Every structure is written in C-alpha cells, then in structure tokens.
Amino acid sequence: MNLPNKITVGRIFLIPVFMVFMLVPLPFGAVEIGEITFPIAHMIGAFIFVFASLTDWVDGYLARKHNLVTNFGKFMDPLADKLLVSAALLILIEMGDVPAWIAIVIISREFAVTGLRLIAAADGTVLAASQLAKFKTWTQMIAIVAFLLYNLPFALFNFPFATIALWVCLFFTVISGWDYFVKNKEVVLSSK
Template identity: 35%
Template sequence: MYIIIMMTGPNILTLIRILAIPILVIALLTNFHGHRPVAFVISLLAVLTDMLDGYWARRKNKKSSLGELLDPTADKLIITAALISLVELDQVPAWMAIVIIGREIAVTAFRAMASSRGIAMPASVLGKIKMNAEAITIALLILGEAILQQFYLLAEIGLWIVLATALFSAAEYYWRLGPKVLRENKDR
C-alpha cells in the first residue's frame, strides 16, 4: 500500500493498465457470453488511460522516472499479450506477431543502449503512428469477424499497416541514431 501512496496519479493509471492485462487475456481466451465486447472495452480503456496518463503527466507536471519506464512497458505488455492471445485464436499469423513483438524488444533495447550513453531517443512520429495503428487494429481484431462482419477486412488491412509501420519505425530509429549510438559504443 505504501508504494501506491508514493506514486503519482499518472503512474497509478499506468499500473491499472498493467493489472488489467490478465483480465484482457482471460476475456479473449475464455468463451463466456459477451467475452469479445468485454475484451474490447478493456482494450479501449487501456488506450484511454494511456492517453490520459500522458496528458496528466505533461499538463500537471507529474512526469517521473518511474512513469517514463512504466508507461512504455505497459504499452508493450498490453500489445504483446493481445497479439499472443490473437495468435492463439487464429486471428493473427504467428510470424506477424513475432516480427511485431521482436521489433518492440529490439527498439526497447536500442533505446536503453542510447539512454545508457546519454543519448535521448524520444518516440518518433512514425513510432506513434505505429502505436495508434496497433491499438486500433487490436481493438478491431478483438471485436472479431462475427461482430464486424464485412468491416473485419479493416482489421486485416490494419495488421499489414502495423507490420509496415513497425518495420519502418525501427529502421527510422536506427538510421536516425544508430551511427551515433554505435560510435559511442566503439569509444568505450
């Protein structure tokens, strides 16, 4: 209980997002009446709390080192859990999930390496587009073909957009800062 009292409001919202992940997975993978709408609402709440905690932290000057670590971690955990669940449901090809999740791990490692060398590597516009495309596509996939019917094609197209933006944004990070980060590595 003590740790929650010491946390900022935005960090509490981020922690709630992380704690909601098992509920999202259970709602996706168990077949109870209304499980898809429940999973959709959880994914929607995750997106809304992500937007709200970022806005709150910036607007009310509640930025913290913990928040800078927790927020992107929560994003990656939610995306990873949702993708793996959707692979299990045969809605996302495993190879696509592996590439998207692999990109997340690689970019996170690269950003950590840059940070350890004092090089700031903020999220790029393309990275933000990727995150939004992931959130929208996953929400559409969660609703599923039975609910979306002919509009399910949007989810399938969205997967390809996510894959493309994931790869292009990873390349952008490397081309923008890779030489500087790797040069710093040689100097050590």
C-alpha cells in the first residue's frame, strides 16, 4: 500500500476518534469564550476534523505528483470524504446545530453523484470533479468547521457565519448535483 492510500485509510480511522471527542462526555472541562462554553473535547474534535479534511488534499497531491494513483485510492478517497462529512453532519444534527433535512440533502447528493460515477465507470468513463463540485466541497468544509468551532469568533459579534456558510454549502450542493446529472444524462439514460 503506497503512502497516499495509507493517508486515506488513516483518514477513515480518524472518523471514530473524531466522533468520540464530539459525542462522548469526556472530563476535559471547557473554556469560556465570551458567553460561549466551548468543551475542550469539542476543540480537539474540531481539530481532528480539520486535520482529516486536509489529509484529503495531501493524499491526492502526493498520488498525482508521484504517479501513485491506484484503483484502491480512486475508490477509497471519495468514500473516506463522504464518511467524514456524513459523520460530522450527523454529529451536528445530534448537537442541534444543523437541521436534519439539510444534512439529508447533502448526504443524498453525495450518494447520488457516487452512483452516477459508478455507472459511468462501468462504461469506462471517468467523471472528473467540476468547478462547482470543488466549491461545494470547500463550502461544506467551511460550514462544518464553523459549526464545530461554535461559530467562533463570529458568535462574539452575533454574526451567524456558520448558518450562512451552511446555506451557501446547500446551494452549491444542489447546483453541483444538478450539474453532474444534466451534463451526464446520457450515462443515466443509456440502455446498455
């Protein structure tokens, strides 16, 4: 197993660690920031999410730079991303920060596009990530991190940055999903 694939597998193993720090009431105490009580375990969980998200860029960069792209990596890298994002969204629902319907739309889009890619791959076609999909990914990560960080520092000024970021993420989620299906409708409509 090459280094990019090890990084991808490491990202998958970080998911349950992230979940423990976010969901288990650990006795690490909390920090008061303005009127916000920020559990230290959640700070650690947010750091783990950010670190895991950054490894997605690192493994892709290394795989392309050193010509280490493998079928394992092509399959596991996007799966690791979807598992990480799904775990974070479910945690944010549990915490009462993200409405369930928004998480359902985001997760459904991820599975629908993955299905489209699998159908295309069966015909030997690779569907590259569009610019809209890249914006979707960035806005998704920004929104999730903003919520994991309790909307700090924006919460100190009563500015709902995390909520705005979530709505922007939802917009790009829907638009990029629509774009994939419109541009690749022949993949879905093919009768092979």
